[in-house]
Amino acid sequence: MSKQLSRPRPNRTSDQDRTRVVFVRQPVKQVASEAEPDLILRSILITSSVAIAATFVLAAMGAIGATLGFESALGLPQRSTTLVGAFIDGIMMISAAPGIVLSAGESLILLPLLGSLWVGVPAALLTLARPRVPGAPLPAVGSRALAVTGAVVALLVAVASVIWCLVGTAMLAGPFPSGPDGFPVWIRALETVGAVDVFLFIGLSLWCVLGFRLGIPRWAHALTSAAMVVATVIMFISMSTTVGLITEIERPRPVSRDSGQLLLGNVGDAALLAGVDDTGVGGALATGSVDFRGVESVSGRIRGLESDQVEEPPLP
Numbered sequence: 001m002s003k004q005l006s007r008p009r010p011n012r013t014s015d016q017d018r019t020r021v022v023f024v025r026q027p028v029k030q031v032a033s034e035a036e037p038d039l040i041l042r043s044i045l046i047t048s049s050v051a052i053a054a055t056f057v058l059a060a061m062g063a064i065g066a067t068l069g070f071e072s073a074l075g076l077p078q079r080s081t082t083l084v085g086a087f088i089d090g091i092m093m094i095s096a097a098p099g100i101v102l103s104a105g106e107s108l109i110l111l112p113l114l115g116s117l118w119v120g121v122p123a124a125l126l127t128l129a130r131p132r133v134p135g136a137p138l139p140a141v142g143s144r145a146l147a148v149t150g151a152v153v154a155l156l157v158a159v160a161s162v163i164w165c166l167v168g169t170a171m172l173a174g175p176f177p178s179g180p181d182g183f184p185v186w187i188r189a190l191e192t193v194g195a196v197d198v199f200l201f202i203g204l205s206l207w208c209v210l211g212f213r214l215g216i217p218r219w220a221h222a223l224t225s226a227a228m229v230v231a232t233v234i235m236f237i238s239m240s241t242t243v244g245l246i247t248e249i250e251r252p253r254p255v256s257r258d259s260g261q262l263l264l265g266n267v268g269d270a271a272l273l274a275g276v277d278d279t280g281v282g283g284a285l286a287t288g289s290v291d292f293r294g295v296e297s298v299s300g301r302i303r304g305l306e307s308d309q310v311e312e313p314p315l316p
Contacts (some may be wrong), residue, residue: 055087062089064237065244073176073245076283079265079272089247093240096247097198104195107188115199122206125150129213147215151224154211158231161204165238169193178280180305187249187299194246197239201232208232249299254292262296276301 063086071078105112129150130143173189208228214221254263261273264283271286281298 058090058094059083059086060090061093061236061240062086062091062244064240065089065093065247068237069241069243069245070248074274074281074283076264076274077267077272079267081265089244092251093243093247096250097194097243100191100243100246101195101198103188104192108192111192111195115195115203118199118203119206122203122210126206126210126213129210130215143215148220150210150214151216151220154207154214154224155227157204157207158227161200161231161235164196164200165234168196169238169242176280179278180302183299183302187246190242190246194239194242197235197242201235201239204228204232204235250297252295252297255294255296256286257291257293262298262301263290263292274298276305278305 063081066081066086066089067078070076101112101115129147169190172193173186177183177186208225208231211224211228212221214224216224255261256263256273259273259275261275261284264272264274266272267285271290272283273286273290274281274283276298281302
């Protein structure tokens with residue numbers, strides 16, 4: 001809608017000497033009301049996608065930690081699991097990760113500091129990385145040199161992380177100890193490996209995002225991105241294995257009233273019970289119904305055996 005106003009100039013009487021002012025009004029509120037449903041629908045879709053992706057990531061973390069970590073390390077049969085159970089295990093592993101880092105920091109004081117530095121460097125570089133815009137002129141020589149340097153460093157980080165996944169656990173912790181004597185040293189080494197895996201996974205995830213944002217040629221961008229994605233997936237599996245093993249060992253479990261064995265889960269319809277003695281941890285399937293009393297963890301049972309072996313000093 002428009003409206004014209006005229007104002008005569010001083011000492012002018014003709015219509016041609018008048019100044020015309022035109023006001024134009026647009027329905028701004030109507031445009032905003034039409035865009036509002038699209039914004040709400042987009043927000044709902046993004047939130048739902050993030051929630052579904054996080055659910056499957058946590059479920060995958062719990063399933064990997066239970067199978068490749070706990071069951072494989074103790075030589076147990078594969079237990080029955082569900083998506084909800086794996087999701088709960090993944091939440092427990094996420095909750096236990098800060099405690100694992102703090103426990104490892106008691107023996108290696110510089111580990112939390114170096115881990116924070118490892119995560120902070122790619123996080124800071126993310127603010128500087130700018131991908132190339134198709135059709136735009138090439139950036140300055142200095143920007144291209146920094147992008148190529150970032151790609152080379154990202155590839156070196158990916159290779160170093162994969163090497164750590166292959167030899168880190170075997171080099172520091174090794175297999176599950178056969179007796180209670182070597183358990184304290186083994187669990188401390190495993191906590192160190194788990195803390196390093198947590199920092200490496202977080203840092204590698206940031207390096208992966210950084211690799212997608214580097215302003216480098218297409219072939220180098222594809223190579224860097226593919227290498228970072230593969231290394232991040234391998235690091236995710238390694239972290240889930242170590243953190244899941246520690247979480248399952250420290251997890252409180254029901255104790256059988258008759259045999260004193262610990263309930264580890266179910267294999268089909270039968271309960272999987274584990275006995276802990278001087279020779280290690282052995283699992284067996286229950287033949288009937290089992291009554292339980294109290295809770296105890298596998299690590300607590302092993303530490304109890306270790307304390308029983310300590311000879312008390314003779315009385316004077």
